[in-house]
Amino acid sequence: MSGLKILFMGTPDFAEASLRALCSAGERVAGVITGEDKPKGRGMKLGFSEVKSYALSENIPVYQPHTLKDGAISGLLEEINPDVIVVVAYGKILPGYVLEYPKYGCINVHGSLLPEYRGAAPIQRAVLDGKTETGVTTMYMASGIDTGDMIYSERIKIGENETVGELWDRMSELGGKLLLKTLDGIENGTAPRIKQDEKKATYAPKIEKEECKIDFTQSAKSVHNKIRGMSPYPAAYGFLDGLAVKLYDSEEVCGGKFAQTPGSIASLTPDSVVIVCGEGAVRIKTLKPEGSKAMSVRDMINGRKITAESIFS
Numbered sequence: 001m002s003g004l005k006i007l008f009m010g011t012p013d014f015a016e017a018s019l020r021a022l023c024s025a026g027e028r029v030a031g032v033i034t035g036e037d038k039p040k041g042r043g044m045k046l047g048f049s050e051v052k053s054y055a056l057s058e059n060i061p062v063y064q065p066h067t068l069k070d071g072a073i074s075g076l077l078e079e080i081n082p083d084v085i086v087v088v089a090y091g092k093i094l095p096g097y098v099l100e101y102p103k104y105g106c107i108n109v110h111g112s113l114l115p116e117y118r119g120a121a122p123i124q125r126a127v128l129d130g131k132t133e134t135g136v137t138t139m140y141m142a143s144g145i146d147t148g149d150m151i152y153s154e155r156i157k158i159g160e161n162e163t164v165g166e167l168w169d170r171m172s173e174l175g176g177k178l179l180l181k182t183l184d185g186i187e188n189g190t191a192p193r194i195k196q197d198e199k200k201a202t203y204a205p206k207i208e209k210e211e212c213k214i215d216f217t218q219s220a221k222s223v224h225n226k227i228r229g230m231s232p233y234p235a236a237y238g239f240l241d242g243l244a245v246k247l248y249d250s251e252e253v254c255g256g257k258f259a260q261t262p263g264s265i266a267s268l269t270p271d272s273v274v275i276v277c278g279e280g281a282v283r284i285k286t287l288k289p290e291g292s293k294a295m296s297v298r299d300m301i302n303g304r305k306i307t308a309e310s311i312f313s
Contacts, residue, residue, distance in 0.1 A: 003028070004187055006027055006085070007033065008086050034064055086106075086108075094106060115197055119146065124204070124207055125229075134171070137153040156174060164229050228250060235288070258276040
């Protein structure tokens, strides 16, 4: 446990895991800055971020500024006077006056092995690209997007059929552990500063809605990676006889050649549907037709939403 006074900035569950790790270790979290409340669910009622909910449960003061620009939180920084600011998936770019305020700087927990996958969606992009390994990096924040000097990093394997949701959960826990190590190193002066190699930098922009559409003329591996790389959210989808259907629980079909047109159904059982791709095929176990809840292939068959003659496009 370090003796540093910490201001934490983060919003989603990935960030909550780091905040939880800090609190469990007895670190001094003097305040939390998180995103503004947003409408959630069918009723579109304002909901708290995961970080806000946890912070309130720990009686940590929570702040939700609309903007950080033009010195908007200068007074708050002076009031809290943190030794270090920890930033995990906060969602806003930090202006210079924030970056320069704390004695030990602003520390970020990033879901990739920097300089690979800088940007908003590093975990999703790693799965979409079919990577077998990724990791978490802590770094000193700078004015560029994920360009600061690295401190520590740790690798993690990606399972062949692992979804981004499953990987996300594992990496969030790893991020919390690496953060504690980082704070100890910063306080006792052993934390390194490792320059990033700009020649090896790659970028991971956020997932756009248009990317979620599946192109079944691609290889089965590419289709499988897209489905698991967007599961559970925002979810990859195809059109089944003109109806948008989200696909989950995929795997590549090993062996066999398929003469049917990509998108055709090679086999249909109550347990799974095998869809032909440009090369190979994928097996799907769970589907979610537009306007319906997620359901098994059995339920799709019973509801007459899919037949052996159906075609995905």
